[in-house]
């Protein structure tokens with residue numbers, strides 16, 4: 001049984017536009033211009049227990065909107081979803097106690113209080129038994145190196161410290177499902193890496209089901225084996241990160257060194273030359289039949305060494321975003 005089941009989920013935002021100025025405010029009382037944005041369009045997917053899924057897409061693709069619906073913060077316009085068997089937007093207490101959402105762009109801790117006060121508040125809200133609270137807090141403080149931070153006013157924390165505290169607050173009740181919306185946004189490279197390591201280890205140890213959005217390719221490459229790519233509200237790809245290259249790039253790159261000089265005209269016609277010297281060549285060959293074509297080159301050329309490369313995954317994702325970020 002999947003932990004997250006989404007079927008034909010759609011969200012259309014309706015809002016009113018008002019031209020600036022007092023007169024227009026008065027006019028808009030009587031005649032308002034209604035605008036709509038189809039943020040999420042008939043999205044369907046399932047996530048199994050313990051999976052860590054990267055949920056990717058360019059700005060405005062519908063990621064946050066989808067996660068907010070799954071967290072029960074937003075009502076969908078149409079469609080269905082179940083998380084842990086619950087319809088999220090019914091906001092059942094039993095569901096609230098089993099998931100968490102962390103939004104990197106949004107502060108969920110009490111700004112003027114030390115983080116510890118927010119943690120204690122969560123203990124009450126989620127009715128966490130004292131021994132479990134202590135044990136979990138100790139574990140998380142240790143893992144996230146949070147000791148010095150607990151009693152400092154949240155407003156005085158660095159962004160990295162605050163994100164760790166946000167994460168701790170979200171994990172105290174040991175949720176089975178975790179939605180992470182850009183948990184590494186704005187962090188420096190070291191803090192990003194630490195956050196990444198924590199998320200990975202936590203997913204492996206606790207078997208928590210995680211959906212994570214990020215604009216950082218390093219996050220995706222390090223964390224997610226499966227990615228769901230959404231663009232303009234529509235799912236464009238759902239599958240292994242490695243399979244994405246095949247969908248986006250129709251070529252593979254072959255690097256060769258030769259035992260003796262090879263003229264450009266001796267290279268086969270199907271190989272598109274990217275770079276060459278007399279004794280080396282980097283060529284692009286069609287992905288289709290790449291095995292047969294490689295064998296042919298091995299037979300006809302004086303090859304000393306050969307490597308076949310997939311495009312690096314971050315280039316692949318970047319390409320997806322470039323191709324799709326342009327207006328239709």
Ligand SMILES: Nc1ncnc2c1ncn2[C@@H]1O[C@H](COP(=O)(O)OP(=O)(O)OP(=O)(O)O)[C@@H](O)[C@H]1O
Pocket residue numbers: 013014015037038039057058059060061062063064065066
């Ligand atoms: N409250 C709202 N009212 C009207 N339109 C909205 C609202 N929230 C989001 N939208 C629109 O819905 C679309 C999807 O937004 P969403 O925040 O889900 O994108 P996203 O994939 O999270 O983008 P980003 O990567 O920039 O965070 C965008 O066109 C956005 O402008």
Ligand SMILES: [Mg+2]
Pocket residue numbers: 063064065181
């Ligand atoms: Mg977003």
